[in-house]
Amino acid sequence: MDHDGLAKRIRSSLLEKEPMRLHTTWKVGGPADLFISLAYGEDLPEILEYSRQNRIPLFVFGAGSNLLVKDAGVRGIALKIASDFAEHSIHGNILRAQGGAHLSRLAGVAAEAGLSGLEFAAGIPGTIGGALLMNAGAYGGRMADIFHRAGGITFSGEEELLHPGDMNFGYRSTSIMQRDIIITWVELVLEPGDPFLIREAVRKNLDHRKERHPREPSAGSVFKNPPQGPAGHFIEKAGLKGLEAGGARVSEKHANFIVNTGHAKAGDILALMERVRKEVYQKFGITLQPEVRVIGQ
Ligand SMILES: Cc1cc2nc3c(=O)[nH]c(=O)nc-3n(C[C@H](O)[C@H](O)[C@H](O)COP(=O)(O)OP(=O)(O)OC[C@H]3O[C@@H](n4cnc5c(N)ncnc54)[C@H](O)[C@@H]3O)c2cc1C
The missing domain is CATH 3.30.465.10 (Uridine Diphospho-n-acetylenolpyruvylglucosamine Reductase; domain 3)
Known part of the structure; x- marks a missing residue:
C-alpha cells in the first residue's frame, strides 16, 4: 500500500518496513508495515483518521522497554510516542x-x-x-x-x-x-x-x-511477582539461572530478567518464557504471569 497521502498530510516522519528491534530495549522484533515517530501532536487526528478510513490497525508504544515484539513484526501502523514528543x-x-x-x-x-x-x-x-x-x-x-x-x-x-x-x-x-x-x-x-x-x-x-540489573538488553522484569513472593526467587530456586534458548538467557544476575546475549530472536525469548513458566509451575505450583506485553501474531 502506498502511504504518500498520509506522508503529505503530516510533519512527523514515516518509514516503511522499519525493524521494531531498533525501537525495543530487548532489541528484538520484526518490521512494522508503517512506522511513525510522533513529533507533532497535531498529526494525531490525521494519523487516526487514516488508520480508520483505510482499516489499518494501529499500535501505540513508547520506549519499547516493556515490549516483546514478535519476529513477524507489526501489521499496520506502529506509532512511537517517545523522544520526539517529550517536552x-x-x-x-x-x-x-x-x-x-x-x-x-x-x-x-x-x-x-x-x-x-x-x-x-x-x-x-x-x-x-x-x-x-x-x-x-x-x-x-x-x-x-x-x-x-x-x-x-x-x-x-x-x-x-x-x-x-x-x-x-x-x-x-x-x-x-x-x-x-x-x-x-x-x-x-x-x-x-x-x-x-x-x-x-x-x-x-x-x-x-x-x-x-544485568547490562545486556532486556525488558526489565519478565514476570509479575505472584502473591507468594518475588518471581525471581522462584525462578532461581527452580535452578533456571543461566538457562538458554537460542540467543536468550535467564540472567545470572537477576533471575526475573531474560537477556538478549546478542543474537536473540523474539521466538527464543518466548520459548524461554514458556520453559520458565512450566518449570516454576511444576516445582512450586505457581503460574507466573508475564509483566511484559507481547505484540504481534
Ligand atoms: C532495565 C529495565 C528496568 C525496568 N525496571 C522497571 C521497574 O523498576 N518498574 C517497572 O514498573 N517497570 C520497569 N521496567 C519496564 C518498563 O520500563 C516500564 O514498564 C515502562 O513504564 C514502560 O514504558 P515504555 O514507554 O517503554 O512503554 P512500552 O514498552 O513502549 O509500552 C508498554 C505498554 O504501554 C503502551 N503505551 C506506551 N506508551 C503509550 C502511550 N503514550 N499511549 C498509550 N499507550 C502507550 C504500549 O501499547 C504497551 O502496551 C524496566 C525495563 C527495563 C528494560
Whole structure:
C-alpha cells in the first residue's frame, strides 16, 4: 500500500518496513508495515483518521522497554510516542510532560527542582505514557501515588481528560490498558522537599539498579511477582539461572530478567518464557504471569 497521502498530510516522519528491534530495549522484533515517530501532536487526528478510513490497525508504544515484539513484526501502523514528543514543564508542585518524556530523566528534573515523589522512577527506561499505562513502580513507589491527571485521544479521535478515578490502578495494570487511547500528556503531583535528600534517593536507586540489573538488553522484569513472593526467587530456586534458548538467557544476575546475549530472536525469548513458566509451575505450583506485553501474531 502506498502511504504518500498520509506522508503529505503530516510533519512527523514515516518509514516503511522499519525493524521494531531498533525501537525495543530487548532489541528484538520484526518490521512494522508503517512506522511513525510522533513529533507533532497535531498529526494525531490525521494519523487516526487514516488508520480508520483505510482499516489499518494501529499500535501505540513508547520506549519499547516493556515490549516483546514478535519476529513477524507489526501489521499496520506502529506509532512511537517517545523522544520526539517529550517536552516537560513545572508549575508549582505539578510536573507536566508530553507522553513521550523519559521517566528516568523526569526523576532527575524533579530532583533538581526540589520536588519529591518521583525518586522511585530513577533508572526506569520507559516513557511517562507507558509508565502510566503500566502503573510502573519500584522501591515502594508507583505511578498511581503521584498521578494528577492526563490527556489522551481515543482511536476514534475524541480527546479525553483522565483523572485518578478513571484509572483503576492495580499491580502493573490500569483500566486504560484495555482501551484504544493514546496518552499525549501526563501531570504528576509532587511535594516540595529537601533537594539534597531527593538527589540522594535518586542516586541510591540508580546505584542499586546498576548493582542488581544485568547490562545486556532486556525488558526489565519478565514476570509479575505472584502473591507468594518475588518471581525471581522462584525462578532461581527452580535452578533456571543461566538457562538458554537460542540467543536468550535467564540472567545470572537477576533471575526475573531474560537477556538478549546478542543474537536473540523474539521466538527464543518466548520459548524461554514458556520453559520458565512450566518449570516454576511444576516445582512450586505457581503460574507466573508475564509483566511484559507481547505484540504481534
Ligand atoms: C532495565 C529495565 C528496568 C525496568 N525496571 C522497571 C521497574 O523498576 N518498574 C517497572 O514498573 N517497570 C520497569 N521496567 C519496564 C518498563 O520500563 C516500564 O514498564 C515502562 O513504564 C514502560 O514504558 P515504555 O514507554 O517503554 O512503554 P512500552 O514498552 O513502549 O509500552 C508498554 C505498554 O504501554 C503502551 N503505551 C506506551 N506508551 C503509550 C502511550 N503514550 N499511549 C498509550 N499507550 C502507550 C504500549 O501499547 C504497551 O502496551 C524496566 C525495563 C527495563 C528494560
